[in-house]
Amino acid sequence: MNRIIKIILTDILKNKIVLVYTIVLSLLSWSAFGLEDNSAKGLLTILNVILFTVPLVSILFTTIYLYNSSEFIELLLSQPIKRNKIWQSLFFGLSASMVLAFFIGAGIPLLINAPNAVGLMMILIGCLISVVFIALAFLCSILTRDKAKGIGFAILTWLYFALLFDGLVLFLLFQLSEYPIEKAMVAVTALSPIDLARIQILLHLDVSAMMGYTGAIFKDFFGTTAGLFASFGLLVLWVVIPFYLSLRKFIRKDL
Amino acid sequence: MRLLFIFFLCTFSLQAQKLEVGANKPYKTIKQALKASNNGDTVLVHKGIYKEGNIRIDKKIVFLGKDFPVLDGQKKVEVLSIHADSVIVKGFRVINSGFAALEDPCGIKVYNKSFVVIEGNQLDDNFFGIYIQNGRNCIVKNNTIIAYGKEEQQIGNGIHAWKSNDLQIIGNSIKGHRDGIYFEFVYDSVIWRNIATNNIRYGLHFMFSSNDSYITNIFRNNGAGVAVMFSKDVTMINNYFDENWGASSYGLLLKEISDSYIYTNYFKNNTSGIYMEGTNRIKIEKNVFEGNGWAMKIQASCMDNEIVNNNFQGNTFDMGTNGSLVLNTFNNNYWDKYEGYDINRDGLGDVPYHPLSLFAVLVEKNPSAMLLFRSFMITLLDKSEKVLPSITPDNFVDNAPLMKPLKL
Numbered sequence: 001m002n003r004i005i006k007i008i009l010t011d012i013l014k015n016k017i018v019l020v021y022t023i024v025l026s027l028l029s030w031s032a033f034g035l036e037d038n039s040a041k042g043l044l045t046i047l048n049v050i051l052f053t054v055p056l057v058s059i060l061f062t063t064i065y066l067y068n069s070s071e072f073i074e075l076l077l078s079q080p081i082k083r084n085k086i087w088q089s090l091f092f093g094l095s096a097s098m099v100l101a102f103f104i105g106a107g108i109p110l111l112i113n114a115p116n117a118v119g120l121m122m123i124l125i126g127c128l129i130s131v132v133f134i135a136l137a138f139l140c141s142i143l144t145r146d147k148a149k150g151i152g153f154a155i156l157t158w159l160y161f162a163l164l165f166d167g168l169v170l171f172l173l174f175q176l177s178e179y180p181i182e183k184a185m186v187a188v189t190a191l192s193p194i195d196l197a198r199i200q201i202l203l204h205l206d207v208s209a210m211m212g213y214t215g216a217i218f219k220d221f222f223g224t225t226a227g228l229f230a231s232f233g234l235l236v237l238w239v240v241i242p243f244y245l246s247l248r249k250f251i252r253k254d255l
Numbered sequence: 256m257r258l259l260f261i262f263f264l265c266t267f268s269l270q271a272q273k274l275e276v277g278a279n280k281p282y283k284t285i286k287q288a289l290k291a292s293n294n295g296d297t298v299l300v301h302k303g304i305y306k307e308g309n310i311r312i313d314k315k316i317v318f319l320g321k322d323f324p325v326l327d328g329q330k331k332v333e334v335l336s337i338h339a340d341s342v343i344v345k346g347f348r349v350i351n352s353g354f355a356a357l358e359d360p361c362g363i364k365v366y367n368k369s370f371v372v373i374e375g376n377q378l379d380d381n382f383f384g385i386y387i388q389n390g391r392n393c394i395v396k397n398n399t400i401i402a403y404g405k406e407e408q409q410i411g412n413g414i415h416a417w418k419s420n421d422l423q424i425i426g427n428s429i430k431g432h433r434d435g436i437y438f439e440f441v442y443d444s445v446i447w448r449n450i451a452t453n454n455i456r457y458g459l460h461f462m463f464s465s466n467d468s469y470i471t472n473i474f475r476n477n478g479a480g481v482a483v484m485f486s487k488d489v490t491m492i493n494n495y496f497d498e499n500w501g502a503s504s505y506g507l508l509l510k511e512i513s514d515s516y517i518y519t520n521y522f523k524n525n526t527s528g529i530y531m532e533g534t535n536r537i538k539i540e541k542n543v544f545e546g547n548g549w550a551m552k553i554q555a556s557c558m559d560n561e562i563v564n565n566n567f568q569g570n571t572f573d574m575g576t577n578g579s580l581v582l583n584t585f586n587n588n589y590w591d592k593y594e595g596y597d598i599n600r601d602g603l604g605d606v607p608y609h610p611l612s613l614f615a616v617l618v619e620k621n622p623s624a625m626l627l628f629r630s631f632m633i634t635l636l637d638k639s640e641k642v643l644p645s646i647t648p649d650n651f652v653d654n655a656p657l658m659k660p661l662k663l
Contacts, residue, residue, distance in 0.1 A: 048631070051631060166632035173627075177621045202628060
């Protein structure tokens with residue numbers, strides 16, 4: 001298994017796209033801190049990168065990579081290796097390279113410019129978000145054999161979590177504003193990894209506003225240590241469940 | 256005749272005696288000494304614990320404590336009651352006053368008198384700390400007042416003044432009471448260099464008190480920093496409003512107040528920096544708003560207020576309001592969220608700035624929407640609203656925002 005991971009890692013690291021991704025991330029992060037006069041605004045820019053760019057690149061790159069390496073996967077399958085080992089190695093290889101790219105691109109500027117709780121939280125959440133969307137990409141690419149369809153799925157998934165989900169939540173909020181839905185809304189956020197990530201960072205970034213009326217409810221839930229672990233646990237579930245589903249499908253699939 | 260009078264006065268003051276109270280002093284109890292004293296005498300109390308119930312001063316004396324003698328009310332009575340003009344109380348440690356809903360027992364209370372000075376005392380665990388009832392020209396200075404209140408109903412105010420005027424409240428530190436300092440029907444008074452922290456309700460509370468000033472005080476981590484209600488002509492200069500966090504928590508709460516001046520104050524990390532309701536003709540100038548949830552919440556019931564030359568930096572929302580009516584003016588403020596340009600380089604932005612964001616309006620209507628803050632969707636909506644204001648009132652605007660922050 002380790003050897004397959006190594007092969008995949010070197011293959012991806014040779015791939016220019018990940019290199020470009022790293023450079024773009026680092027350019028964005030450094031300029032965010034360099035151009036703004038206070039580090040809080042730089043953090044906001046990086047927050048947008050984490051919530052927008054990182055998921056998009058992770059899910060698209062992974063989907064395309066999986067389709068492109070279908071021949072390599074078939075070759076591996078002809079060897080005496082267990083199917084779940086192959087799929088897991090692919091996952092770990094891709095995750096390791098994307099997390100590394102994020103860490104070098106955005107993590108290092110964060111550590112240098114904002115070496116505090118918010119900065120650390122952002123690095124951790126950025127890494128987790130990368131892995132979540134890689135897992136979702138595994139699910140998308142296993143659902144169909146058609147490359148175009150698979151990439152379409154991936155883009156739709158990203159669009160849903162980055163944009164549509166929040167629109168739906170906003171719609172629900174205003175439709176149900178007569179009801180005491182604050183607590184239910186906390187549960188709804190668990191349905192989107194991007195929202196989980198965003199709220200966790202918000203609680204550190206906009207702490208004063210979050211102490212307001214409903215903010216307090218979120219703070220009571222997510223701000224405590226138990227809430228912190230709960231939201232990290234949920235994010236990990238967002239990795240485990242899509243990947244497990246794709247793994248099951250991969251083991252049974254007739255390639 | 257006049258010379259004779261002055262001569263008489265001098266001899267009179269020379270006759271003033273010093274009565275010492277202590278374990279191995281002529282007087283064993285404070286009450287004996289007070290009984291023996293005359294106007295103009297000094298009663299000097301040495302170190303020790305005095306549990307003498309209610310101590311009543313009804314002569315013009317100087318009441319001095321040496322090495323902080325303890326006056327203990329044993330949670331039963333009011334500790335020190337002052338029923339004479341020109342009394343000076345200095346250097347005592349007053350603890351454990353009684354608790355009563357009807358009588359308001361205090362650590363130290365002044366009844367209808369003038370020119371009383373209460374200076375350099377420590378008050379610990381009293382129901383009310385220092386209470387000035389119908390006093391004139393009294394000075395409360397450099398006292399340390401601590402209580403351990405848990406609920407509003409179970410504890411009184413640190414310094415409470417009722418129907419008084421010309422008071423000076425200077426350099427006190429107040430902690431853990433209901434209101435740090437409370438003014439009701441108090442006129443022409445000054446509050447200067449006090450520190451009010453961790454009080455349950457307000458750091459400083461004005462009711463029906465006009466022509467007062469408070470200058471260079473610190474209000475930190477109270478239920479709300481300062482509440483000024485039903486008053487006019489209040490001057491607020493150089494105060495710090497810090498970390499007043501909570502749902503209905505404000506740095507400064509203004510309610511039904513008019514003709515006042517708010518100058519060079521510092522609002523930092525409050526849920527709302529200033530909350531204004533029914534506020535008229537107030538000038539807010541050269542203040543710093545930093546890291547607040549809402550820098551200012553101006554309700555539609557406010558009129559003719561001027562907000563000029565302030566710095567707004569790092570606030571989650573610069574403004575909040577509850578309606579579409581705007582009768583206030585904003586001019587020459589610095590907003591860190593401003594994205595305009597300055598072609599003629601006069602330091603003023605050429606594009607007006609709308610400090611009220613769409614999302615602030617949404618959150619005001621539906622507080623749960625806070626959940627979506629900083630999501631990409633909301634940012635998109637906000638940007639489009641900035642270009643074409645449709646929901647936010649378009650006269651909520653700073654026509655000449657500053658390009659650079661003021662040095663404050």
